[in-house]
Amino acid sequence: MPPRKAPAKKAQKPKPATSSRSAARKPATKHAALHTASPQWERVDAWLKERLAGLKRQPALEKRAATVADLLVAEFPDAQCALHHDDALQLIVATILSAQCTDERVNMVTPALFKKYPTALDLANAPAGELEKDIHSTGFFNNKAKSIRACCRDIVERFGGEVPEAMEDLLTLRGVARKTANVVRTNVWGYPGLTVDTHFARITKRLGLTEQEDPEKIEVEVANLLPPERWAHFCHAVILHGRKTCKARGPKCDACRLVPHCPSAFKES
Numbered sequence: 477m478p479p480r481k482a483p484a485k486k487a488q489k490p491k492p493a494t495s496s497r498s499a500a501r502k503p504a505t506k507h508a509a510l511h512t513a514s515p516q517w518e519r520v521d522a523w524l525k526e527r528l529a530g531l532k533r534q535p536a537l538e539k540r541a542a543t544v545a546d547l548l549v550a551e552f553p554d555a556q557c558a559l560h561h562d563d564a565l566q567l568i569v570a571t572i573l574s575a576q577c578t579d580e581r582v583n584m585v586t587p588a589l590f591k592k593y594p595t596a597l598d599l600a601n602a603p604a605g606e607l608e609k610d611i612h613s614t615g616f617f618n619n620k621a622k623s624i625r626a627c628c629r630d631i632v633e634r635f636g637g638e639v640p641e642a643m644e645d646l647l648t649l650r651g652v653a654r655k656t657a658n659v660v661r662t663n664v665w666g667y668p669g670l671t672v673d674t675h676f677a678r679i680t681k682r683l684g685l686t687e688q689e690d691p692e693k694i695e696v697e698v699a700n701l702l703p704p705e706r707w708a709h710f711c712h713a714v715i716l717h718g719r720k721t722c723k724a725r726g727p728k729c730d731a732c733r734l735v736p737h738c739p740s741a742f743k744e745s
């Protein structure tokens with residue numbers, strides 16, 4: 477009996493070339509233990525846990541995020557919150573003041589401010605015009621004074637003058653969204669969290685770690701790429717990298733150690 481011929485293989489169409497960004501973004505295996513195996517997983521807030529559970533893993537992007545995080549740890553080993561504070565109340569107030577203002581300027585204003593108004597009740601009852609004068613140099617002082625008074629009033633009336641620790645409670649304070657809540661929880665109580673400010677949004681997008689514009693979507697997508705215990709330092713280091721190298725206008729790619737891992741290297745101006 478003559479040997480059977482193997483069936484002829486169908487000619488395969490050549491695959492189109494893909495950009496590094498789209499190749500890296502291709503969904504892969506289903507969600508697994510990147511987060512749930514972390515000792516910090518239990519401290520992640522319920523809103524974020526729920527969203528992460530619905531996402532697939534992105535092995536190529538995880539690898540890029542881990543490499544970038546390693547390089548930023550080497551560059552900024554001591555990266556931490558730049559706003560000076562002694563407690564949660566001071567950090568909430570400093571974060572409100574930091575909108576459209578440098579951290580350096582806020583740090584110049586807050587020592588005298590916290591000495592004059594040491595409690596949430598003092599800030600809630602700050603005389604009209606007086607608080608505005610005290611924070612004048614941070615800009616947008618009328619709106620900021622209004623936000624500080626309203627937030628402190630909520631803290632006094634609903635939480636006995638103490639800033640609440642739970643994400644759900646923090647988000648009920650007037651003027652507090654996830655960014656401020658994450659700043660406070662991460663820096664005061666050591667919760668895992670990502671603070672999405674303009675630097676973080678710009679740089680994670682340039683690095684191809686997210687394509688989102690909305691801060692909450694950016695938070696979820698980037699959180700999906702790193703284990704929770706890495707989030708806080710990654711966030712601080714990315715922000716420092718944005719101030720020093722990956723500036724909004726004219727990123728200094730020729731001085732950036734992330735070039736081999738950045739799809740936007742030498743493409744932004």
Ligand code: SF4
Pocket residue numbers: 679682683721722723727728729732733734735738739740741742744
């Ligand atoms: S290579 Fe350029 S665009 Fe990419 S992170 Fe560095 S400075 Fe930013």
